[in-house]
Amino acid sequence: MxxxxxxxxxxxxxxxxxxxxxxxxxxxxxxxxxxxxxxxxxxxxxxxxxxxxxxxxxxxxxxxxxxxxxxxxxxxxxxxxxxxxxxxxxxxxxxxxxxxxxxxxxxxxxxxxxxxxxxxxxxxxxxxxxxxxxxxxxxxxxxxxxxxxxxxxxxxxxxxxxxxxxxxxxxxxxxxxxxxxxxxxxxxxxxxxxxxxxxxxxxxxxxxxxxxxxxxxxxxxxxxxxxxxxxxxxxxxxxxxxxxxxxxxxxxxxxxxxxxxxxxxxxxxxxxxxxxxxxxxxxxxxxxxxxxxxxxxxxxxxxxxxxxxxxxxxxxxxxxxxxxxxxxxxxxxxxxxxxxxxxxxxxxxxxxxxxxxxxxxxxxxxxSQYYFIAGPPSDQIKRAEQIANSITPHMSGKLFNLATYPIEFTSEETYIYFLEAQGYHVADRGVSQVTDQMFVLCDRGPCDILHTGSWNINMFGKAKIDTMWEVEGIKIYRLVHE
Known part of the structure; x- marks a missing residue:
């Protein structure tokens, strides 16, 4: 027993x-x-x-x-x-x-x-x-x-x-x-x-x-x-x-x-x-x-x-x-x-x-707190994969810069994981490596990414918005150099 x-x-x-x-x-x-x-x-x-x-x-x-x-x-x-x-x-x-x-x-x-x-x-x-x-x-x-x-x-x-x-x-x-x-x-x-x-x-x-x-x-x-x-x-x-x-x-x-x-x-x-x-x-x-x-x-x-x-x-x-x-x-x-x-x-x-x-x-x-038994799913992994997959058609090469906005939005590694799995490589921000493209993900407005104090974005240099789209409530901007 x-x-x-x-x-x-x-x-x-x-x-x-x-x-x-x-x-x-x-x-x-x-x-x-x-x-x-x-x-x-x-x-x-x-x-x-x-x-x-x-x-x-x-x-x-x-x-x-x-x-x-x-x-x-x-x-x-x-x-x-x-x-x-x-x-x-x-x-x-x-x-x-x-x-x-x-x-x-x-x-x-x-x-x-x-x-x-x-x-x-x-x-x-x-x-x-x-x-x-x-x-x-x-x-x-x-x-x-x-x-x-x-x-x-x-x-x-x-x-x-x-x-x-x-x-x-x-x-x-x-x-x-x-x-x-x-x-x-x-x-x-x-x-x-x-x-x-x-x-x-x-x-x-x-x-x-x-x-x-x-x-x-x-x-x-x-x-x-x-x-x-x-x-x-x-x-x-x-x-x-x-x-x-x-x-x-x-x-x-x-x-x-x-x-x-x-x-x-x-x-x-x-x-x-x-x-x-x-x-x-x-x-x-x-x-x-x-x-x-x-x-x-x-x-x-x-x-x-x-x-x-x-x-x-x-x-x-x-x-x-x-x-x-x-x-x-x-x-x-x-x-x-x-x-x-x-x-x-x-x-x-x-x-x-x-x-x-x-x-x-x-x-x-x-x-009474077991929310996962019958509650609605958060699907954070699935969501990150969907956002990463939406970026790949806009890639002009294997190397890219990535940033999130505003500063409280700090989950960029979740997207990097799926992008690296597909053969892409994020630039090394630690040595100020800059490529010919940057993707900025904004999870709340106003998304004034070209006029921000964020070093993670400004390190890319003078830039313009090439294209923008939205997935799962996240606005994604592709920046290129002017």
């Missing part, structure tokens, strides 16, 4: 992540950029040593995500929806793996509640339905915590576990720089066990060294890039902390309340005030301390709890928006903690009823 329930929930997870995926997969600027890079990897045109720039301080992430998802272009003949399928499939595999890890390490009850929360979470489902580097962070960070636990507690193969721990930590850091905040619980845990287990200090130090090797292996391309470019990434990261206002101002308690509130409202898809949610966190922490003192909490749960709550606290110190993907490090860790405490409610009929009502409430709140 247990296996049957698990399989049914996993099938639901697969359905919710794959249903009508081509119709709803997001395909905007970041997805277009990633698709272009992934296609160039598969066609052996370019092998990047860095990933996308982060949203803060122009600090570059690593390229591992590109190499991970690029092969998914092949089965669908370079249709960029293959990358969305790749993220969805990897997420399903990650979910199953995390469930098995919890079932074997803690107990089935914890694992099944965790599986329910992660499967039906609208927030996680949304992440898993399109290609973007932060979308895999919840699974990578959970694996990091799991292999940290195995590195410390395993009596066999702990060096291999240490290598995997370091590799997943490195991978997490390449998915989003906020994964660096995991260094806080990791450091505290290692310091604690170095102090408590004096006889195993040498073993733990060796494990730390092996973990560092795993981290460096997965980060090697980014390190190599920095060595070749005068440590530009390191200098930007250093500048971020020393010269830019990354540390938030105002009351620390207010920031903590706001961050904690944002996390819980996103994780559970609820809308509650800050104080009740802060009390919820305090209750969970209090219960953890109580059971830890009685030696009744599994170490893996303690590690995940420390990861989730330390992340919320450390993140509250930063001056940044509280967007859903910023909390990727904490989601699965908190679901594991919630699953552990929920498992105590499965021991008596009365508490089983209470837990059932809570789970049904969670399912109802999240399921």
């Amino acid at each position: 247990k296996r049957f329930i698990s399989i049914v929930i996993i099938l639901c997870a697969a359905f919710l992540r794959l249903w009508r995926l081509p119709e709803f997969a997001m395909f905007l600027a970041d997805q277009g950029r990633d698709a272009v890079i992934a296609r160039r990897i598969i066609t052996f045109e370019h092998f990047p040593a860095i990933g996308p720039p982060s949203s803060i301080g122009q600090v570059y992430l690593g390229p591992f995500f590109y190499y991970l998802i690029a092969p998914f272009l092949i089965p669908l003949r370079f249709d960029p929806v293959g990358l969305a399928y790749g993220v969805a499939i990897l997420s399903i595999v990650g979910l199953i793996t995390a469930f098995i890890m919890l079932e074997k390490t803690v107990n089935f009850e914890t694992a099944i509640v965790f599986l329910i929360l992660a499967t039906f979470s609208f927030n996680l489902i949304s992440f898993n339905r399109f290609s973007w580097n932060p979308n895999l962070l919840p699974f990578a960070s959970f694996m990091t915590m799991y292999f940290l636990y195995k590195t410390i507690y395993s009596k066999k193969n702990n060096l291999w576990y240490g290598l995997l721990f370091g590799a997943f930590f490195g991978f997490s850091f390449q998915l989003h720089h906020l994964a660096a905040l995991m260094a806080v619980p990791i450091g505290l845990i290692f310091l604690y066990y170095l102090a408590q287990q004096k006889k195993k200090r040498i073993s733990h130090v060796i494990s730390i060294g092996v973990s560092l090797i795993g981290f460096l292996i997965i980060s090697f391309p980014l390190i190599l890039f920095d060595l070749k470019h005068d440590f530009i990434n390191f200098r930007n990261l250093n500048s971020l902390f020393t010269k830019q206002n990354i540390v938030a101002g105002g009351s620390p308690l207010t920031r903590l309340l706001e961050t904690n509130q944002a996390f819980w409202n996103i994780a559970l898809q609820i809308s509650l005030p800050a104080i009740p949610l802060f009390l919820l966190s305090l209750v969970i922490i209090g219960l953890l301390i109580f059971f830890i003192r009685k030696n009744k909490v599994h170490p893996l749960i303690v590690i995940n709890a420390l990861n989730a709550f330390s992340f919320i606290y450390c993140f509250s110190l930063l001056s940044s928006g509280r967007f859903p993907h910023y909390f990727g490090v904490a989601y699965l860790s908190m679901y594991a903690v919630m699953g552990y405490f929920a498992s105590f409610l499965l021991k008596k009929p009365v508490t089983i009823v209470i837990l059932s009502f809570l789970i049904v409430g969670f399912l109802f709140v999240n399921a």
Whole structure:
């Protein structure tokens, strides 16, 4: 019966992540950029040593995500929806793996509640339905915590576990720089066990060294890039902390309340005030301390709890928006903690009823937002392809300049992907390369593209409009030199 329930929930997870995926997969600027890079990897045109720039301080992430998802272009003949399928499939595999890890390490009850929360979470489902580097962070960070636990507690193969721990930590850091905040619980845990287990200090130090090797292996391309470019990434990261206002101002308690509130409202898809949610966190922490003192909490749960709550606290110190993907490090860790405490409610009929009502409430709140079940499609990939195909008859050669207008319209890479797939090549704006033709796409009027302050357009030089047409609400102008 247990296996049957698990399989049914996993099938639901697969359905919710794959249903009508081509119709709803997001395909905007970041997805277009990633698709272009992934296609160039598969066609052996370019092998990047860095990933996308982060949203803060122009600090570059690593390229591992590109190499991970690029092969998914092949089965669908370079249709960029293959990358969305790749993220969805990897997420399903990650979910199953995390469930098995919890079932074997803690107990089935914890694992099944965790599986329910992660499967039906609208927030996680949304992440898993399109290609973007932060979308895999919840699974990578959970694996990091799991292999940290195995590195410390395993009596066999702990060096291999240490290598995997370091590799997943490195991978997490390449998915989003906020994964660096995991260094806080990791450091505290290692310091604690170095102090408590004096006889195993040498073993733990060796494990730390092996973990560092795993981290460096997965980060090697980014390190190599920095060595070749005068440590530009390191200098930007250093500048971020020393010269830019990354540390938030105002009351620390207010920031903590706001961050904690944002996390819980996103994780559970609820809308509650800050104080009740802060009390919820305090209750969970209090219960953890109580059971830890009685030696009744599994170490893996303690590690995940420390990861989730330390992340919320450390993140509250930063001056940044509280967007859903910023909390990727904490989601699965908190679901594991919630699953552990929920498992105590499965021991008596009365508490089983209470837990059932809570789970049904969670399912109802999240399921009400499943727009992709029967809603109208966005068809962003199909739309980008149609617009790109409308440009090719107007091409006078294989090389062209491309720009979008106004400045808020930033999805030019989505069209470049389909144009490059047909053998055309966009001019390198980074070196001010100018061709004999420029295509400007305008998504809202007034489209006064010849009298604009946009450097992306003005770099083409003195120009005139050769022709104009409209596709899917986008006005497309072909400019030529006067």
